[in-house]
Amino acid sequence: MMETKTYPIKGMHCASCVRLIERAVGKVPGVNTANVNLATEKLTVAFDKNECSSDQIASAVEGAGYKAIINENIEEDKQQEEKLKELQSLKIKVVASLFLGSLIVWGSFPFLMQFSPYPLQIFWIQLILGSIVQFWPGLTFYHAAIPAFKNRTANMDTLVAIGTTAAYLYSLAVTIFPYIFESLGIEPEPYFDVAAIVIGLILLGRYFEAKAKLGTSEAIKKLLGLAPKTARVIREGKEIDVAISEVIVGDLIRVRPGEKIPVDGEIVEGESSIDESMVTGESIPVDKKQGDIVIGATINKAGSLIFKAGKVGSDTMLAQIIKLVQEAQGSKAPIQRIADLISAYFVPIVIMLAIATFAVWYVFGPAPAFLFSLLNSIAVLIIACPCAMGLATPTAIMVGTGKGAERGILIKDAESLEIAHKVNTVIFDKTGTLTIGKPQVTEIFGDKKVLELAASLEKGSEHSLASAILEKADAEGIRNLEVTGFKAIAGFGIEGKVNGEKYIFGNTKLMEKEGFNLADFEQKIEELENQGNTVMILAGPNKALGLVAVADTLKPSAKDGVQSLLAKKIEVVMITGDNKRAAEAIAKEAGILRVLSEILPQDKEAEVRKIQSEDKIVAMVGDGINDAPALASADIGIAMGTGTDVAIEAAGITLVNKDLRSVASAIELSKKTMRTIKMNLFWAFGYNVILIPVAMGVLYPFLGILLNPIFASAAMALSSISVVSNSLLLKKVKI
Amino acid sequence: MTADKILVLLFSGLGIVFTYWFFLMRKEEEVRVVGNSIDITVEGGYKPDVISIPEGKTTKINFLRKDPSSCLEEVVIGDFKIRKFLPLNEKVSIEITPKKKGEFSFSCGMGMFHGKLIVK
Numbered sequence: 001m002m003e004t005k006t007y008p009i010k011g012m013h014c015a016s017c018v019r020l021i022e023r024a025v026g027k028v029p030g031v032n033t034a035n036v037n038l039a040t041e042k043l044t045v046a047f048d049k050n051e052c053s054s055d056q057i058a059s060a061v062e063g064a065g066y067k068a069i070i071n072e073n074i075e076e077d078k079q080q081e082e083k084l085k086e087l088q089s090l091k092i093k094v095v096a097s098l099f100l101g102s103l104i105v106w107g108s109f110p111f112l113m114q115f116s117p118y119p120l121q122i123f124w125i126q127l128i129l130g131s132i133v134q135f136w137p138g139l140t141f142y143h144a145a146i147p148a149f150k151n152r153t154a155n156m157d158t159l160v161a162i163g164t165t166a167a168y169l170y171s172l173a174v175t176i177f178p179y180i181f182e183s184l185g186i187e188p189e190p191y192f193d194v195a196a197i198v199i200g201l202i203l204l205g206r207y208f209e210a211k212a213k214l215g216t217s218e219a220i221k222k223l224l225g226l227a228p229k230t231a232r233v234i235r236e237g238k239e240i241d242v243a244i245s246e247v248i249v250g251d252l253i254r255v256r257p258g259e260k261i262p263v264d265g266e267i268v269e270g271e272s273s274i275d276e277s278m279v280t281g282e283s284i285p286v287d288k289k290q291g292d293i294v295i296g297a298t299i300n301k302a303g304s305l306i307f308k309a310g311k312v313g314s315d316t317m318l319a320q321i322i323k324l325v326q327e328a329q330g331s332k333a334p335i336q337r338i339a340d341l342i343s344a345y346f347v348p349i350v351i352m353l354a355i356a357t358f359a360v361w362y363v364f365g366p367a368p369a370f371l372f373s374l375l376n377s378i379a380v381l382i383i384a385c386p387c388a389m390g391l392a393t394p395t396a397i398m399v400g401t402g403k404g405a406e407r408g409i410l411i412k413d414a415e416s417l418e419i420a421h422k423v424n425t426v427i428f429d430k431t432g433t434l435t436i437g438k439p440q441v442t443e444i445f446g447d448k449k450v451l452e453l454a455a456s457l458e459k460g461s462e463h464s465l466a467s468a469i470l471e472k473a474d475a476e477g478i479r480n481l482e483v484t485g486f487k488a489i490a491g492f493g494i495e496g497k498v499n500g501e502k503y504i505f506g507n508t509k510l511m512e513k514e515g516f517n518l519a520d521f522e523q524k525i526e527e528l529e530n531q532g533n534t535v536m537i538l539a540g541p542n543k544a545l546g547l548v549a550v551a552d553t554l555k556p557s558a559k560d561g562v563q564s565l566l567a568k569k570i571e572v573v574m575i576t577g578d579n580k581r582a583a584e585a586i587a588k589e590a591g592i593l594r595v596l597s598e599i600l601p602q603d604k605e606a607e608v609r610k611i612q613s614e615d616k617i618v619a620m621v622g623d624g625i626n627d628a629p630a631l632a633s634a635d636i637g638i639a640m641g642t643g644t645d646v647a648i649e650a651a652g653i654t655l656v657n658k659d660l661r662s663v664a665s666a667i668e669l670s671k672k673t674m675r676t677i678k679m680n681l682f683w684a685f686g687y688n689v690i691l692i693p694v695a696m697g698v699l700y701p702f703l704g705i706l707l708n709p710i711f712a713s714a715a716m717a718l719s720s721i722s723v724v725s726n727s728l729l730l731k732k733v734k735i
Numbered sequence: 736m737t738a739d740k741i742l743v744l745l746f747s748g749l750g751i752v753f754t755y756w757f758f759l760m761r762k763e764e765e766v767r768v769v770g771n772s773i774d775i776t777v778e779g780g781y782k783p784d785v786i787s788i789p790e791g792k793t794t795k796i797n798f799l800r801k802d803p804s805s806c807l808e809e810v811v812i813g814d815f816k817i818r819k820f821l822p823l824n825e826k827v828s829i830e831i832t833p834k835k836k837g838e839f840s841f842s843c844g845m846g847m848f849h850g851k852l853i854v855k
Contacts, residue, residue: 001826047825051826052826053797055830056826078820107847143803144779147802153848154758155804155847326818327817330812330818348754354757356747362743384796389846390845391845394811559830
């Protein structure tokens, strides 16, 4: 099938580029013509869709040293378009088959036929109406069943095709040779109504199922729709609007109030309040200024900004989120394995059961044995519903991961979503996860010289607390003294000489090591540490001079985050390298009872394993960078989003909304999704396990109950609709 | 027991055996990928349905769906986190680079039709 497509090309300079690309693309098998327009920088290709794909064309362009842009939205649009077309055609077929089927029922059903026009009662008229349904709307089933049969596989369509064909052929024989049936003692009565109505009802079920399935992939569509189309780039002093695909890293981009930020980058001029809710799920707009990171597809609410593009195309945060969600929706949950295993054997087993039903009814059933055999075996074929089993897990996973993404909870795969609901212990890393991660000086004990000396010594240090002290000194307008002989003593502190005299600055262990008496300070140190401060002591040349207390503040969402986990009866643990007193103080403030303090970064992984050995299912929450091994060793790693990277390898779940309350939400989402999956599977299995024997007639000897194939088809249609609808209900749950 | 009943029993028994043999005892024919790409026709299942690909190398699997059945409209390769819509009569390429040896199944969106990737 020939198709013509146009792709924007990047990296062209001259007419020779045109020939190069045209030649490279022309060599791709299946390509008929390839034309490049240098002015518009576009490639137009006529190619055979059966022989090559856009990807192949793009890689040929790449092979020539250029880049063709394949719009990712095209695939989604095409899927949508094809689905809508399918729905439209299904609708017509459903209406036609149910209308014609009803006419046959009117003309043949014992009570109704008395009120029907005479022509409808004629078997030959019923044959015509039945044939239209069988070979027009019903053709769908043959189209699917015949290739499957050739391939020695069978599916849902095989069952419907065999069932309705049996009813149709029997009715055809009765219509053409009624006397043969009369001579066998069987009343010549056709069942065109059964075949037609079954086809109509199953197609009706398929129509609603397809409609509902469109809703399961809505999250991806919404995310794709967020991507801005153009950017206002400043090139050579001029502001020009360019397509988003043409923005390159390093471009300066102007964003006016109310506009979308086109790509990820760093603000170089201006400040504004930015609504990031659509990407990160963070509901409150964030104030940003020069030097701050902005995320593509978020909305600039107030001021005018100029920012430098840092990530474009597939590297932007939005593109990464879309990729992550798509991958999660493509992954399989372990719970699905059983359904997969059963569905592989399901259809052949149902066919065998239908044959057995026929034989048993024929041999042991009441007269007219042949009719009972035929109708009951058709009912078995029609009622069996493998679709519900196949749809049970993936539809719930799709809705669940999509709902997570809307709230800034990115789930890496179905397995992570499945494990999260079992978590009964959550370990939080302290610095940067529970706390903001930017320590500040909270108190200085001693005279002004203490900060002056401490800041001067810390100038050469790379310790994370140094910046807090230098910032404080800056704010107080203190100038630095000249330091000689600077030395960092790992795990203790620092030392250096000022005006020829030696000073040391560090923890109590350093003071003990150097033999300084801290008697005058002990009470103050204890008091400060109990408040959650890390205390450092300045000493020299022969006595301790004063203290500097530094503390990190809890994130605003920390307390609520911990509380919501405790409310779910989940144990909360904090892990940190801080000293015991300071750690316990900050844990108390957050409402955490169990604290693992003075743990070196490399030992965090072992601590996670220790807790797991207490038979706990552990989630480790960290930033995903410094604590990657701990995250990876936990049953599930939850990373707090930092910057614009979302694909954190060690984490099963990434919280791009940076909200600690989302840890509980993620666990809740997992619980609700798993509940939906279990309900779906229970329903899908239960339905088949109960109703197939009923259709076989096991209740007949005791209760006289038999299942008419028409009711069987209605039940089967409802079964798969109910599974998909149940998954869609996940959209409405509160997490 | 009358002759017709014996006949029905006999043919039903044969029918059950045939169904079992026809659908469940189908031999898997493994197709080895030569070069770096393979075409799979999606029509009543996957042809070929068992393909062996080399470990560590990128292989392009080109799916061409000729079957209008909505069951086959998506292909899912769970272990590689791929769920892809296959437009009718249009080639869709999926690139995979397996990092470990083993057997990985792929299926249609509803898990009715199956295939297997054998990484060697």
